[in-house]
Amino acid sequence: MQNGAVCPNAGAETGKCHCDDLAHGGPAERISFHGVVGKSRSMQNVFKLIERVADSDSTILINGETGTGKGLVAKAIHASSYRKDKPFVAINCGAIPENLLESELFGHVKGAFTGATSAKVGKFEVANGGTIFLDEIGDMSPDLQVKVLKVLEEREFEPVGGCKTVKVDVRIIAATHRDLEEAVQKNNFREDLFYRLYVIPIQLPSLKDRQMDIPLLTNFFMSKLNREKRTQVENITPRAMEALMRHAWPGNVRELANMLERLVVLKGEGTLDVEDLPTKIKPSGEFQPIPAMDMAMPDLCREGICLNTAVSEFEKNLIYQSLEQTDWVKNKAAKLLQVKRTTLVEKIKRYDLQKCA
Ligand SMILES: Nc1ncnc2c1ncn2[C@@H]1O[C@H](COP(=O)(O)OP(=O)(O)O)[C@@H](O)[C@H]1O
Numbered sequence: 359m360q361n362g363a364v365c366p367n368a369g370a371e372t373g374k375c376h377c378d379d380l381a382h383g384g385p386a387e388r389i390s391f392h393g394v395v396g397k398s399r400s401m402q403n404v405f406k407l408i409e410r411v412a413d414s415d416s417t418i419l420i421n422g423e424t425g426t427g428k429g430l431v432a433k434a435i436h437a438s439s440y441r442k443d444k445p446f447v448a449i450n451c452g453a454i455p456e457n458l459l460e461s462e463l464f465g466h467v468k469g470a471f472t473g474a475t476s477a478k479v480g481k482f483e484v485a486n487g488g489t490i491f492l493d494e495i496g497d498m499s500p501d502l503q504v505k506v507l508k509v510l511e512e513r514e515f516e517p518v519g520g521c522k523t524v525k526v527d528v529r530i531i532a533a534t535h536r537d538l539e540e541a542v543q544k545n546n547f548r549e550d551l552f553y554r555l556y557v558i559p560i561q562l563p564s565l566k567d568r569q570m571d572i573p574l575l576t577n578f579f580m581s582k583l584n585r586e587k588r589t590q591v592e593n594i595t596p597r598a599m600e601a602l603m604r605h606a607w608p609g610n611v612r613e614l615a616n617m618l619e620r621l622v623v624l625k626g627e628g629t630l631d632v633e634d635l636p637t638k639i640k641p642s643g644e645f646q647p648i649p650a651m652d653m654a655m656p657d658l659c660r661e662g663i664c665l666n667t668a669v670s671e672f673e674k675n676l677i678y679q680s681l682e683q684t685d686w687v688k689n690k691a692a693k694l695l696q697v698k699r700t701t702l703v704e705k706i707k708r709y710d711l712q713k714c715a
């Protein structure tokens with residue numbers, strides 16, 4: 359848990375924050391999972407899915423807009439798998455020129471092509487025993503798609519220019535911001551490779567669809583930045599936070615993180631206010647309460663759920679969200695929730711809500 363971040367999961371009896379304590383509670387109780395931060399229902403579902411599939415060795419295809427955390431989630435899967443002490447090797451298939459990508463992935467023998475003055479071990483071999491992360495796989499050329507399909511099917515390949523087959527034991531995680539099903543329909547992506555990859559799909563939600571994560575992420579990044587940049591920007595005003603929550607964030611978490619870095623470094627110390635925000639994010643009208651969206655809701659499983667518990671959970675989340683939004687100024691939070699301050703204080707006490715140290 360970071361400085362200033364609010365912990366609605368603090369234990370009722372002890373008041374201790376359990377968020378990063380992986381030994382306690384299920385993943386649904388966490389607001390940070392191997393560095394991936396989020397308490398919205400959609401992110402809680404991602405955490406649960408990661409935990410369920412981590413040790414399965416099944417191929418995973420992560421899909422989501424740019425900046426939604428595909429790379430971070432891939433690392434979290436590796437870190438929670440039995441392969442965690444072996445290499446995690448990432449390669450961005452969209453950033454490497456096509457003619458170099460093959461030898462990057464599979465390696466090459468000496469003299470395989472002009473300039474290959476020595477043999478090179480490819481990423482698949484480097485990742486042996488661990489995980490290879492094929493980022494932006496939707497940008498891979500059809501020729502290479504065939505070769506990757508072969509590794510997926512047989513777990514073996516030949517380095518460029520070589521004739522010796524190399525066998526590897528790697529977990530494959532792929533990611534793309536593209537709609538691969540559409541790419542298959544348009545003949546831009548091989549159908550057989552798509553189905554080989556589409557074993558466990560993980561869809562990462564856009565930031566605008568999990569508005570309740572914005573205060574949490576903002577506090578997380580501000581604390582991290584204060585540590586890294588030796589700044590003391592400890593707070594953000596409710597109005598500035600509200601503006602952040604209303605922004606559409608086309609660049610998702612990456613855009614939020616980069617903007618906060620700029621604001622924190624330029625401010626140096628004190629409290630971030632609306633004047634510090636870029637024009638496109640500054641609010642234009644009156645202060646309005648943020649509608650409660652995408653609350654972390656329990657699954658309505660076959661055994662059913664206890665209505666009272668579910669309603670309490672919802673209330674707790676809503677109170678937490680209003681406190682975050684008002685920087686824990688109880689008068690303002692009570693106003694947002696249209697309850698008396700005393701009622702709010704009583705509920706904060708009952709749910710044992712507090713800022714984590
Ligand atoms: N849920 C999250 N919690 C904390 N940091 C995040 C989260 N999602 C993304 N980030 C950060 O945002 C940046 C972009 O994430 P990345 O995994 O590279 O996104 P993508 O691969 O989807 O473009 C990284 O600095 C990453 O650490």
Ligand SMILES: [Mg+2]
Binds near residue numbers: 428
């Ligand atoms: Mg990425």
